[in-house]
Amino acid sequence: MSIFRVWQLAQFELTRLFATKRGLLALGAFAMVWFMIQNYLIAQAVPFLSSPEFADITGQLAGNIGLRELVSWPEAELAVFWIIALYSFPAFSLFVCSDQTVGDRLRGTLRFISLRCTREEILVGRFLGQLFIIAILIFLTVLATFILMIYRDLNLLGSGALLSVTVTAQLILIVMPFIALMSLLNLITSSSRLSVVLAILLFTLGNALISYLSYYLPILSWLLYVYPGVQILDVAPQHSFSLIDWLLPVAQTMGLLTLSILTFKRRSL
């Protein structure tokens, strides 16, 4: 596999977001949604979380849902951001990364590209490009939250910066298998919309089916570990560090990408 060609492919993906009208419009919409979240959710929730008057109530409420550790963070903005981003970015990445190869395959553009690089390079390059895009968007939202936080309390600059880096890295790890899943679904469906529909069915019906069947055959519950985001509930409280929780998305990503490459190699273009 040529790193140069993979890098070229990944770079070209970045220009889809930052150098096309459609990409810039999507970026504008994304910025507006996050402006609303920052302004009306995070900024409004923080006074409750950091106020000593409400400390007991919020502590009890958060404790009931296993988030006691989070409400004790002095960086309250990042705590609220973490919970929102933890659930929204994986879902968001399913939509944003829903056209990694399928559009180009249907249009025939992949035929031009496949004369210049291997199918593995195309898949890995496109995956990395999409990952860079999501990583940049995560970074920008974390940065906005960080600015909001130090605007409230400048003393949180040091600890907040470190926590921001940690949260960014954690979110990137979490979205990785979602992007890899869309890479695979792109190869077995005939449009990006169908890929999204199939992903939704997988996460709803598929999940429910496995849960139901594993009631009778408990060994089937292991199948849930194939699902991206299976560890999200465990990592949400941030109360302890478990290596497995962070290795799992990496393993899922590698597994899904390997499966994608095998599928792509057999596919006609």
Added chain:
Amino acid sequence: MSALIEVNNLCKAFGDKQALNNVSFDVNKGQTVALVGPNGAGKTTLFSILCGYLVPSSGAVNIMGKQLGDPALFGQLSALPQDATLDPRFSLQKQLNFYGRLQGLNKQKANMETSRVLELVGLADNHHAKIAELSHGMKKRVCIAQALIGSPRIVLLDEATAGLDPLNAREIRHVIASLSEDITFILSSHDLAELEKLCDHVLYLNQGQLTTHNRDTKQGTSQYLTLTLIHDSRDTLEQIKQLSGVLHVSQSQNKEYIIEYQSHFEQFDIHLLKYCHKLNWQYRQLVNGHTLENQLFQKDK
């Protein structure tokens, strides 16, 4: 001659339908090869296998001593696939530059190559245009341009001039002819007159089976000319037979005669034209050998 492409016993089936059946052929360096056949004969399937878009059911393909999909072929083998188009979101320049970069060219060289190939296909003023802004013919020319980026040694063109107006089709033929000394072209087309002008070797596919035709005019002790007249009469055939050196004459179609003559007869073509002049016959065309159409469809004559 060294074979650039070696295809041995290639088969491809789609379900019950055998699209290619034991197809074997070689393409040598410097040849310009025509791939002809009726619709559904397997031409695009064969192209797709050579380009690596389809996996063959069985058989072997060797291109420049490499297996299909070998990274060493990137930039060496290029193609105009049928019905493929560029991404509508980016300008021609951006995409062609990107293809150049994928072929290992640096930014400056990729830029120069983009300008060169766009100029070659007559689209020098369309660097910043997007594919959706172009006409069908221009889209086709852009796709041909991408096949010429860098220094490809083999270029496969599937229906390169289909849908082009006569002037642009002529330009494309001119480009192919001018590059055919350095590049081995394989062309598929239904325009036999076009292939006749460009190709020296013909692969004829029919129902997945291949026959090859060498366009060498000499066969044993005899050679052939195909004469097309503007007007003829009932006696024309007999009159041609009376010309010295003629071994056999047949009429392939209206006003078209295939003349077999002794190969040692020097300047027979001039001899024939003088004979036409003497009999006050006006000729439309004189082809050295058989026309491609006759070669493919009237072999028995």
